[in-house]
Amino acid sequence: MKVAVIGGGAAGLMAAYAAASGGATVTLFERNEKCGKKIYITGKGRCNVTNDCEPSEYLRHVVRGGKFLTSSVYSFSPRDLMDMLERGGLKLKTERGNRVFPVSDKASDVTKCLENYCKNAGVHFKFNERILKLDILNSTMRGIITENDEFYFDKVIICTGGLSYPSTGSTGDGYRFAEQAGHGIVSPVPSLCGVNLCGNYYKPMQGLALKNVAIKIFRCGKKTDELFGEMQFTHFGASGPIILTASALICREPADDIKLELDFKPALSFEQLEARLLRDFKENQNRDISNCLKALLPLSAIEPLLSRCNIQQTKKVNSVTKSERSALLTNLKNFDMLFSSLRGFEEAVVTSGGVSLKEINPKTMESKLVKGLYFCGEVLDCDAFTGGFNLQIAFSTGYAAGCAAAKTD
Template sequence: MKKIVVVGGGPAGMMAACTAARRGAEVILVEKMDKLGLKLSITGKGKCNITNSESDISEFIKKYGSNNRFLINALHAFSNKDLIDFLQKEGLKLKELSGGRIYPNSDNAWSVVDVFKKCLKDSDVQVILEAPVKELLHYQNEIGGVVHAKGTILSDAVIVATGGKSYSRTGSSGDGYDLARKAGHKVTDLYPVLVPFNLEGIDETLIDLKLKNIKAWVTDDSRELAEAFGEFYFTFWGADGSVILRLSRYIKQEIQEDYLTLHVDLKPALEPEKLIERLLCEIKDNGKSTYSEMLKNLLPAQMIPFIISRTKIPADLKLGAMKKEQRDTIAHILKDLTFTITSTRPFDEAILTSGGVDLSKIDPRTMESKIIEGLYFAGEILDIDGDTGGYNLQAAFSTGFVAGDNAAKELINEED
């Protein structure tokens, strides 16, 4: 029987190992940490947003940005529906939340890890824990096995699924990039994405303030770089929340070179003229009230002192005495509140690594290296990054499936 080594016991590696073993290969899964699926266990705030129910594959693909075409084959070979079917057949109950996000019913990411642990056991995969792989063995352009901390394994195929380099305490600290480079692969520039922003001089009255349904966008000196909608919250270093994480995917390069401007529209449902009309009504109906009292009808209480200081309008100004310029200033700030982004938070606080093993030397139909025969890559180590909403785990599972399926298929065909 031919032998396959899978390096890394995350979603991509576990899926690859289960798939190859079910196809009849002898599979050894080598994991650096003392547990499988540590990163998987913290996904979706510990609840694990496994995938997304989006049924239109062309819409699904759009969530992966400029390299998305690479995933077309993998997402056809093992789609979100296939993943849902697979997990349900393994006995995991699932539920769908807003935005098509699929979670285990248990609200516990460990229940997803447990499905894979059982699958590995049932299909006789040998799991070696606490054994970081240090070297890939290859003879000219053919793979020969791996060297790990506890020994050497000779094998006919190796699938590298070591993940990215974010949240390194889960074991994903970028080891696979060096393994790939030494095997002759190029690794593109790496950036932390789906990551919060550091903002300049954050006012401490704003810390922990959460805002829902916010529109935000980022500009450099000359143009708008990205726009997003969603939840936003202030932290002691700056800004976090779904809207910020989304924006971070589109400013990853620019933020390395320059400070950027974050714009926040606190009233995205109101066109500027409608907002002015709303302010005029407030002023007309409550001429004897003060500016700060009017803001109570427009904003969360925690935000009011900050907006008063930004507009530089006295809090106790009577609405009846408010000038047109002052009204325009308020409207402008509510529609375009700006902050300076000094940097993103580091890799260890990023959900994802953007960049990775250069896709031009990977066959998208099989995940096999075009440089070393019998070497495969799967998961976040590849130069692919997706949006929030379950898209990154789906990419890991789909590419893991394709790598495991093809590694086993090619070996079994060779045996025939």
């Protein structure tokens, strides 16, 4: 069985290894001069390779495609991946939130380990070779066409990734191959990224990191989610953990339908916050309101908050009216972030959307339209939250595709 794997990222390396150890003759084609350019930048260069949890828990962190992934994640679970990497000599450690990293804190060690598995299983690597087209005859795979050559293969596994961080080689080629084979594509959009905010109210807060705050997500005026944790304001708007999570939840919705509100004090109810404000006001009656708020808010957030409430920074606390106090309360709890749009693919950790799951067999990753054609990894319409869940999508689907492609029909 001759198998071609297109793309040498996490999914491609796993698929190539699984196919070769299943007895296939495997060639992995990578357009770059080496494998794993994206792996190299994962987890800030440390590679959060998976999440140490049971498949049932894992699937709760998948945003789209959870049902489709069930079979492949149970067949090749986070535990299976961790065992495989450790057998291959890569020592692992588990950090906060069950996030798994190499002990060396070097993402390149993950690639090395996977490459060693491939080499030992006899995978042949072809670098600097970009696949341009598939060769399909009578709904059956015949081979692939590169910039310089044509190759005949019984099976072809597409692992070309999505559109995020295109400088790593992931430029959406897999979508074109899928379309050539007649597959539907769910429009790819950036996910796990920062958000652009309107106006410039947030500029004074640029660089401000907030802990223990909440983001409330409204869709068409209805509150649908509330996320607690950390975020920061940036030169374009906002980013940080809860903003990334929010982006994954809203990325497929029209921007006009979305409203994001920041709760500066989620631990306090409206009533508790009002009592706190009244106490602070009583103790600081003759001071400027901006000074009085210092106990409650970081310095750089005071000016934007007061300006949103139309209160002068120098206004004395004893002259703040009841309605101004009420505006302050409202904005402390429900500060409209003036959401504009998501950041682009250049900065998105993953792509949401891709090859429609309807026409892919979830057990084998084989196309239901073209015999011998497989898709795995980020090219598929599956995505998850941060925490090692996205790489595990690549590993589980890559493993399923490789094992299936090695089988003779």
